[in-house]
Every structure is written in C-alpha cells, then in structure tokens.
Amino acid sequence: xxxxxxxxxxxxxxxxxxxxxxxxxxxxxxxxxxxxxxxxxxxxxxxxxxxxxxxxxxxxxxxxxxxxxxxxxxxxxxxxxxxxxxxxxxxxxxxxxxxxxxxxxxxxxxxxxxxxxxxxxxxxxxxxxxxxxxxxxxxxxxxxxxxxxxxxxxxxxxxxxxxxxxxxxxxxxxxxxxxxxxxxxxxxxxx
Amino acid sequence: xxxxxxxxxxxxxxxxxxxxxxxxxxxxxxxxxxxxxxxxxxxxxxxxxxxxxxxxxxxxxxxxxxxxxxxxxxxxxxxxxxxxxxxxxxxxxxxxxxxxxxxxxxxxxxxxxxxxxxxxxxxxxxxxxxxxxxxxxxxxxxxxxxxxxxxxxxxxxxxxxxxxxxxxxxxxxxxxxxxxxxxxxxxxxxxxxxxxxxxxxxxxxxxxxxxxxxxxxxxxxxxxxxxxxxxxxxxxxxxxxxxxxxxxxxxxxxxxxxxxxxxxxxxxxxxxxxxxxxxxxxxxxxxxxxxxxxxxxxxxxxxxxxxxxxxxxxxxxxxxxxxxxxxxxxxxxxxxxxx
Numbered sequence: 001x002x003x004x005x006x007x008x009x010x011x012x013x014x015x016x017x018x019x020x021x022x023x024x025x026x027x028x029x030x031x032x033x034x035x036x037x038x039x040x041x042x043x044x045x046x047x048x049x050x051x052x053x054x055x056x057x058x059x060x061x062x063x064x065x066x067x068x069x070x071x072x073x074x075x076x077x078x079x080x081x082x083x084x085x086x087x088x089x090x091x092x093x094x095x096x097x098x099x100x101x102x103x104x105x106x107x108x109x110x111x112x113x114x115x116x117x118x119x120x121x122x123x124x125x126x127x128x129x130x131x132x133x134x135x136x137x138x139x140x141x142x143x144x145x146x147x148x149x150x151x152x153x154x155x156x157x158x159x160x161x162x163x164x165x166x167x168x169x170x171x172x173x174x175x176x177x178x179x180x181x182x183x184x185x186x187x188x189x190x191x
Numbered sequence: 192x193x194x195x196x197x198x199x200x201x202x203x204x205x206x207x208x209x210x211x212x213x214x215x216x217x218x219x220x221x222x223x224x225x226x227x228x229x230x231x232x233x234x235x236x237x238x239x240x241x242x243x244x245x246x247x248x249x250x251x252x253x254x255x256x257x258x259x260x261x262x263x264x265x266x267x268x269x270x271x272x273x274x275x276x277x278x279x280x281x282x283x284x285x286x287x288x289x290x291x292x293x294x295x296x297x298x299x300x301x302x303x304x305x306x307x308x309x310x311x312x313x314x315x316x317x318x319x320x321x322x323x324x325x326x327x328x329x330x331x332x333x334x335x336x337x338x339x340x341x342x343x344x345x346x347x348x349x350x351x352x353x354x355x356x357x358x359x360x361x362x363x364x365x366x367x368x369x370x371x372x373x374x375x376x377x378x379x380x381x382x383x384x385x386x387x388x389x390x391x392x393x394x395x396x397x398x399x400x401x402x403x404x405x406x407x408x409x410x411x412x413x414x415x416x417x418x419x420x421x422x423x424x425x426x427x428x429x430x431x432x433x434x435x436x437x438x439x440x441x442x443x444x445x446x447x448x449x450x451x452x453x454x455x456x457x458x459x460x461x462x463x464x465x466x467x468x469x470x471x472x473x474x475x476x477x478x479x480x481x482x483x484x485x486x487x488x489x490x491x492x493x494x495x496x497x498x499x500x501x502x503x504x505x506x507x508x509x510x511x512x513x514x515x516x517x518x519x520x521x522x523x524x525x526x527x528x529x530x
Contacts, residue, residue: 027352058494058495062494065494150483156490156494160494161493
C-alpha cells in the first residue's frame, strides 16, 4: 500500500525546474541543441520513439518525424507560460514504456506511433519549457526541437533501412536496456 | 499563385520574422582582443578592443585582478566596428604570472576574445577566452598544442555561427547532382576560401568588411534562382559547373572567414599555426554540416517522403529570400558607412 502511495506521489509530483541549459558559447539555438545531447532524460525517449517508429516502417517513421518536433515545441511553449515542471516520473515512465515497445517489437498500428510521438513531445517539451523561460528562451527551445527532428529522422531511417534480421534484434535489445533503465529509475525513486 | 508573388510572400514572412528580432548586423561573431604589453618593470599597457555587438557596445568588459592599480586614466576610442579602451596599470610586486583576468557577461554572448601578453624580454603568451570559460590565467609560454586547440575551436565555432556561409554551402548542395560533382564543388569551395583566408591573414590582401558582407549576401541570392531552375529541370552554367561558382564565391567567403581570425597584435611566429588550425576548424565545421545535410537527404529517401510542390520549392525560395534580405540590409549598412 505504501509503495502504491509512493508511486502515485512520484507520478504526480512535478519536477523542480532547476536544470540549466549547457552553454556552448555559440548562442541559444546551439545551447538548445547541446541540451538534447547532454540530457539523457530527453535524448533517450527521442531515440526510443525513433527506434520504435523505424521498426514499424517508413510510414511510422514519417509520422514520428513530423509529429514529435511540433508537439515538443507546443509543450515547451505551454511549459514556459505555466512554469510548472513535468512530473518527476516522466523520464522513468518514458524509458519504461518506449523501451518496452521497442523490445517487444509490438505490431502496433501507425496511429499508435503518432499518438506516442505527440505525447512524448508534449510531456518532455513541457518539462523543458519551464527551464527555458529563465534561460535560453524560445531560441533554446527551437534548438532542442530542431535537434529532436534531426535525431528522429536519422535514427528512424537507419532502422527502416536495416535488412539483416540480427540487426533488428540488436535494436530490440537496445529497447530492453532502455526499459531496464526506466525500471531502475522507478526503483530508485521508490526506495 | 505566380512564382514572383510566392517569392515576395516568402520574403515578406522572412523579413517580418527576422525584423522582430533585435537588429541584425553584418558580423556578430567578430572576436574581441585584450592586449597586455609590458612598458617597464611592473608597468603594463592594457588595450581592450570590444567589438560592436548587435549594434550595441559589447556587454563584456575585462575585470583586472584587484591587486593591479591604474596609473594612467583610461581612454576610449570609438572605431567603426569596435571600441578601443586603453589604460596603463601597475601589477605590483606579485607580478603577473598566475593572475586571472575575468570577463563578466561574456558568457551571455557568442564572442571569443584573444588575449595576448607580451613582455620586454621578448616572451609572449596568447590564449583564447570563450563564453564557456570567461577568464584567462596569465602564465608563461603555452604549448603549441594548447594554442592549436584554441584556433581549431575558433574556426569550428566561426563556420557554425556563420549562417550566411552555411546557407551558401546548402545552396550549392541543392544544385549539385552526382557524387563526383559534389566532391569537386566542396573541394573548390574549400580551396578557394583557404586561399583568401591565407592571403588576408598573412596581410597580403584585404577586403573592407562592409562591401565584403554585401557581396557574400549577393552570392547567396545568386544561388536562389539557380536552385529553382534546377528543380524545374532547366540548366545553366552554374548547374552544369557548380564548382566554378563554388570557387569564385569561395574566394569571397574566405575573406569573411578571415574576419573571425583577428590577427591584430598576434605574434608573427604564431600566424602559421593560427591560420592552419583555424582553417582546419572551419573545414571540420563545414564537413559536419555537409554530412548532416546529406544524411538527412538520404533519410528522407529511406522514409519515402513525398514532398508537396510548395515544400520542394521552399529551400530555393528560402535561400533566395534570405540572400535578398541580407543583400539589401548589408547594402544599406554599406551606404551608411560610405556617407
């Protein structure tokens, strides 16, 4: 019962917006792009959705590529207005769900990929927005969004182009690791 | 909608978008320069060249160590592209070695600062201060590797911050067809800008900044119609021999790169090293951009993207519109300079 209450608290509790963007010395757009690469909580879900979309084929890859970045931008703008961090459990939940989907290679319809891309974009963008308001601002957000577009496009296309069966299995193994990290993050938060 | 109307619409949108941001000036990435020269004993002349930043005086200013005392009042000279602060200080008995000079507010800019220390015994030290590490520690001679890494980073930053240079490279990529033509075009651009970068850095040639920036913008505008022509399946000299345009305009862009490598006061002995590694940094940045653009183009093919007509034309119109906007803007600046 206690664990259940702890989990509920974890899921609902907003994260403190204390993080700062990395300073590249090249302006806020590059700071935003650098942020995505240096923040595993944001980068891994982007990679995971790209892997999952790639496993589901070109149509799913296209959906992820066109839906995740605008959703991230929208979430970021909303987050910068409301100034409330995303729930602390967001990264763990994203790791667990998306990693699980990649690992299981679930034969989900393309609409699922679209929905997941929008949800991941909105939630993670929302988390960024609260932080960006005091830092790099909208230009930083544009840097994050542009980099998420590049990552999703390149990774999804790489997975789509895989022809050797064992390489698809390697992608699924990567998904299982992502899910395992998500599980560990949950365990750590509940200890 | 006719082609010219669409062009005007895109141009208008871009003008509004760019115009809402702070006034955009020709070269925001010019480095600053702090020159410390020993006059006698503990007396040093401190020269701080603060580049004009987005049309305003630069927000950063060097903060000298508290133990240093000013012995002659500071003077300020207003130059066309910078402000020059001069003062004479006494560094006291503690000397200069190990002293730290900070640059408050540099971290909120994209400006790199060259720091040069020259002593009466002929020894000198140079270093580059970045917004990511806005301070310099004055020490003895540095290893060539440390200086090389500084210049490499400077070149890499300069190309990636130079939207005009990147847009020109993108324009070239959009008109090039076939691997061999691509290699020839990128090589021609590299060779051409390396030549003028070298000539300008070594002091054999010089291009005034205002007309240079206007001409660089014109080179981008020139590519816009060529991209659209290529998309329509038409041909031209530029489409058949893109390396000719790459080489010709590359010569201009090289002068532009040279503005990122301020050699004012740089020790002569360090010039070849600075030139080599700055150029390597520029090439590395350019290659990263080219590979990224090509990888994205391949990813679009793998994901079987079918672009609508307006989206296929967008890159050409964007390159042309931005080129036109910068040409007009920089010509206005040029005329302002001439008046």
